[in-house]
Amino acid sequence: MVTIDDYQGQVTAWCPGCGDFGILQALKKALVDLKLEPHQVLIVSGIGQASKLPHYMKCNTFNGLHGRILPVATGAKIANQELVVIGVGGDGDNYGEGGNHFLHTIRRNIDITLLVHNNRVYGLTKGQASPTSDPGFISKVQPQGVISSSFNALSLAISLHASFVSRSWSGDIDHLSWLIKEAVQHKGFSLIDILQPCITFNKKNTYRWYKERIYKLAEEYDPANRLAAFKKAEEWGDKIPIGIFYREKKPTFADQLFGLKKGPLFRQRLDPSQVMPLLETLS
Amino acid sequence: MSVDFTLKIGGEAGQGMQTIGYALSKTFARSGFHLFANQDYMSRIRGGHNFFQIRVKEEPVYASSEEVDILIALDKATVEMHRPELKEKGVIIFDGEHIDISGEPSHLLSVPLERLAREEGGNKLFSNSVAVGGALGILAYQFDILAQVLKEVFVKRGEEIVENNIKAARAGYDFMQKNYKDFCLSPLRSGRSDKKMLISGNEALSLGAMAAGCKFMSAYPMTPSTGIITYLAGKAKQCGLVAEQAEDEIAAINMAIGASFAGVRAMVATSGGGFSLMVEALGLAGMTETPLVIIEAQRSGPSTGLPTRTAQGDLEFVLHASQGEFPRAIFAPATVEDAFWSVVKAFNVAEKYQVPVIIMSDQHLADSYLTCKKFDVSKVKIERGIISDAELAKIKDYKRHRFTQSGISPRALPSQEGRIVITDSDEHDEEGHLSEDLEIANKMAQKRLKKRQGLASEIEPPKVYPHENTEIVLIGWGSTYGALREALDVLINKGMDVSLMHFQEIWPFPAQFVSSILSKAKKSFCVENNATGQLAHIIRAETGKEVTAKILKFDGRPFSWQYIIRELKKGGKRWSL
Numbered sequence: 001m002v003t004i005d006d007y008q009g010q011v012t013a014w015c016p017g018c019g020d021f022g023i024l025q026a027l028k029k030a031l032v033d034l035k036l037e038p039h040q041v042l043i044v045s046g047i048g049q050a051s052k053l054p055h056y057m058k059c060n061t062f063n064g065l066h067g068r069i070l071p072v073a074t075g076a077k078i079a080n081q082e083l084v085v086i087g088v089g090g091d092g093d094n095y096g097e098g099g100n101h102f103l104h105t106i107r108r109n110i111d112i113t114l115l116v117h118n119n120r121v122y123g124l125t126k127g128q129a130s131p132t133s134d135p136g137f138i139s140k141v142q143p144q145g146v147i148s149s150s151f152n153a154l155s156l157a158i159s160l161h162a163s164f165v166s167r168s169w170s171g172d173i174d175h176l177s178w179l180i181k182e183a184v185q186h187k188g189f190s191l192i193d194i195l196q197p198c199i200t201f202n203k204k205n206t207y208r209w210y211k212e213r214i215y216k217l218a219e220e221y222d223p224a225n226r227l228a229a230f231k232k233a234e235e236w237g238d239k240i241p242i243g244i245f246y247r248e249k250k251p252t253f254a255d256q257l258f259g260l261k262k263g264p265l266f267r268q269r270l271d272p273s274q275v276m277p278l279l280e281t282l283s
Numbered sequence: 284m285s286v287d288f289t290l291k292i293g294g295e296a297g298q299g300m301q302t303i304g305y306a307l308s309k310t311f312a313r314s315g316f317h318l319f320a321n322q323d324y325m326s327r328i329r330g331g332h333n334f335f336q337i338r339v340k341e342e343p344v345y346a347s348s349e350e351v352d353i354l355i356a357l358d359k360a361t362v363e364m365h366r367p368e369l370k371e372k373g374v375i376i377f378d379g380e381h382i383d384i385s386g387e388p389s390h391l392l393s394v395p396l397e398r399l400a401r402e403e404g405g406n407k408l409f410s411n412s413v414a415v416g417g418a419l420g421i422l423a424y425q426f427d428i429l430a431q432v433l434k435e436v437f438v439k440r441g442e443e444i445v446e447n448n449i450k451a452a453r454a455g456y457d458f459m460q461k462n463y464k465d466f467c468l469s470p471l472r473s474g475r476s477d478k479k480m481l482i483s484g485n486e487a488l489s490l491g492a493m494a495a496g497c498k499f500m501s502a503y504p505m506t507p508s509t510g511i512i513t514y515l516a517g518k519a520k521q522c523g524l525v526a527e528q529a530e531d532e533i534a535a536i537n538m539a540i541g542a543s544f545a546g547v548r549a550m551v552a553t554s555g556g557g558f559s560l561m562v563e564a565l566g567l568a569g570m571t572e573t574p575l576v577i578i579e580a581q582r583s584g585p586s587t588g589l590p591t592r593t594a595q596g597d598l599e600f601v602l603h604a605s606q607g608e609f610p611r612a613i614f615a616p617a618t619v620e621d622a623f624w625s626v627v628k629a630f631n632v633a634e635k636y637q638v639p640v641i642i643m644s645d646q647h648l649a650d651s652y653l654t655c656k657k658f659d660v661s662k663v664k665i666e667r668g669i670i671s672d673a674e675l676a677k678i679k680d681y682k683r684h685r686f687t688q689s690g691i692s693p694r695a696l697p698s699q700e701g702r703i704v705i706t707d708s709d710e711h712d713e714e715g716h717l718s719e720d721l722e723i724a725n726k727m728a729q730k731r732l733k734k735r736q737g738l739a740s741e742i743e744p745p746k747v748y749p750h751e752n753t754e755i756v757l758i759g760w761g762s763t764y765g766a767l768r769e770a771l772d773v774l775i776n777k778g779m780d781v782s783l784m785h786f787q788e789i790w791p792f793p794a795q796f797v798s799s800i801l802s803k804a805k806k807s808f809c810v811e812n813n814a815t816g817q818l819a820h821i822i823r824a825e826t827g828k829e830v831t832a833k834i835l836k837f838d839g840r841p842f843s844w845q846y847i848i849r850e851l852k853k854g855g856k857r858w859s860l
Contacts, residue, residue, distance in 0.1 A: 075541025
């Protein structure tokens with residue numbers, strides 16, 4: 001029987017009080033609840049404080065480059081569909097440097113779960129604006145305040161027909177671990193945008209700030225309704241909804257690949273003689 | 284006299300030169316001739332000037348020639364541009380009803396290409412088939428072989444298209460035999476009957492990957508590498524592989540790294556611009572010790588450069604690409620046949636040493652067709668370098684990046700039960716967790732670099748033709764082999780004491796071997812399709828020896844053997860750029 005202790009990792013290097021701790025705890029809880037063993041799980045992360053997370057767990061880990069979580073996760077999932085593949089990284093990783101991959105991974109609907117630690121600021125590089133920072137956010141690099149508009153990952157994902165679009169926050173471990181379970185079990189690409197405070201560099205979006213605003217989507221909310229999902233995704237300010245915004249049932253990328261009809265790629269026998277009939281056609 | 288003639292088809296993009304040139308090549312190859320065909324095309328879909336050139340010989344042929352026997356001109360520009368290449372007895376086939384050409388009538392064979400195409404095929408689009416039939420008419424070549432090949436080439440487009448193409452070609456053939464009897468040669472027949480393949484560089488690279496068991500390939504379309512993903516995607520179902528068009532080259536290489544990490548043989552193919560985007564992830568493969576095969580099909584640079592033209596300008600870039608230091612191997616197949624085997628070897632080397640292996644192709648190799656004996660697939664050996672479940676069970680405390688004598692750590696796959704596999708782009712400890720410990724950093728860098736020793740032992744030294752100990756040594760690498768080999772045969776025939784040292788595997792650099800060859804030569808000439816002599820630079824860095832002179836070409840066009848001989852007579856260039 002798998003327990004939380006099986007997922008015990010290295011000593012953390014995060015700031016005490018960081019929202020990342022809640023996410024780590026919720027992820028471990030979700031995997032244990034799903035009865036997944038560490039060898040069945042692959043976490044792919046990028047670079048940033050959030051992307052250090054797999055080191056503080058214990059499971060298969062590919063800690064790659066900044067912004068490149070999704071292509072690595074995509075390649076790994078195509079090679080071995082039996083792995084539960086989870087991408088972990090921050091808002092800079094996924095919405096900034098990796099923005100193009102975010103768009104196209106959604107389009108592919110590859111069966112992976114993406115956890116975006118969205119603290120609306122760059123932590124590891126010390127306090128610059130992130131794509132999700134509010135206009136007017138002041139930092140040493142944006143001394144006059146952010147000019148660009150804020151990146152709304154949920155609206156964007158819904159517009160691309162992402163098959164699972166959700167949000168939670170690091171201050172509610174039960175909600176977040178429930179959501180991770182739903183996302184992992186969902187067949188297709190699942191986005192969880194996780195709001196979290198950065199106690200060192202984001203003095204505005206604090207625990208308290210979130211706690212006063214966050215509410216759960218009502219039980220009667222229908223995540224199959226795309227227009228309603230857009231409406232909820234645009235809600236921000238005094239009230240911030242969390243939960244599953246949009247869910248669409250559709251075949252996954254791997255389900256449809258010709259090349260996978262013969263079973264998982266990594267199990268296929270390598271047979272040089274399969275080129276012989278092809279060589280025949282060349283004469 | 285033995286057969287050696289060149290046929291060139293020129294026209295605008297969109298006139299179907301590639302298809303018809305291929306059909307014609309296949310027609311000659313099928314009855315036992317050797318041939319080499321190369322393509323020259325512009326970066327556009329319609330218009331401009333393109334050509335497809337075929338050199339047919341009874342003996343093995345390695346490169347094209349500057350001299351043309353039969354020029355098929357589908358437009359006026361072709362006549363104007365290529366007339367000077369015509370041999371004394373060469374002929375031009377053109378449509379006199381549409382193109383007005385003056386000059387010696389003896390060379391000009393006017394054929395109503397469009398009219399016959401309309402009459403026989405019902406559409407002027409079949410003009411190229413009329414022209415090709417006409418060329419075969421001059422050669423009095425067996426028409427039925429062409430008819431069969433046209434059938435195979437156009438079968439997917441339906442019976443009517445097949446029939447119309449054959450009718451059009453037949454009309455051209457008959458017209459020539461009837462109207463230009465004096466020009467028609469005695470029937471061309473090959474004395475050989477051995478079955479050969481007609482295969483392009485990109486096809487050979489793709490088939491090599493498939494034979495080696497490549498199961499995942501990703502790319503972003505970029506000339507001249509696109510043919511590789513096109514070929515593999517077409518065989519995905521049949522052979523159980525995935526060829527994914529990524530959103531950009533960064534995604535392509537990261538996907539391949541993910542797939543390789545998860546246990547399949549993975550490859551990317553691109554050109555210099557795309558490779559530039561891949562460079563950070565090249566370092567990722569080096570750091571995480573994830574096997575990876577990269578095909579870099581060079582074209583002229585810098586930047587977009589000449590997008591459809593050939594070059595060897597990326598060697599030093601590929602050699603040094605990425606921040607930091609890690610081992611890599613660089614191959615440069617010399618011929619279409621080598622291209623197949625170099626990919627097979629690249630996968631074994633990549634997995635055995637857990638390193639990226641880069642194969643340097645170029646437009647000339649990628650798009651050229653060569654006849655060769657069918658590859659002996661039984662010689663393909665697959666060495667994975669992944670530890671088995673049984674071996675893994677014996678390891679109590681599995682660490683993905685364990686320190687070892689050879690520098691090669693045991694490679695398990697994620698999902699092997701009871702073990703987990705961890706790796707990191709950050710410097711990491713043996714387990715794979717990020718670490719900033721200085722002792723670990725030192726040992727880990729050394730561990731990775733230790734693999735160079737084993738890697739070096741895998742490298743084939745350059746081939747020396749015909750033998751060592753000559754006064755003059757020509758040096759080349761990659762796709763220039765054909766032109767160099769042809770030049771060499773001519774020079775040796777003239778009595779020159781000369782040999783060729785040609786690299787097919789460049790890195791780790793076989794310094795000792797190269798040094799010994801150069802020590803014995805009085806003069807050495809490095810021949811490269813670039814402006815600065817990059818291999819010559821590497822030779823100097825690795826052996827301390829400077830070549831006498833360089834013969835360079837960087838106009839996007841391949842070398843011809845004639846060009847090499849002319850430049851050699853001038854003594855080569857001494858460049859100080």
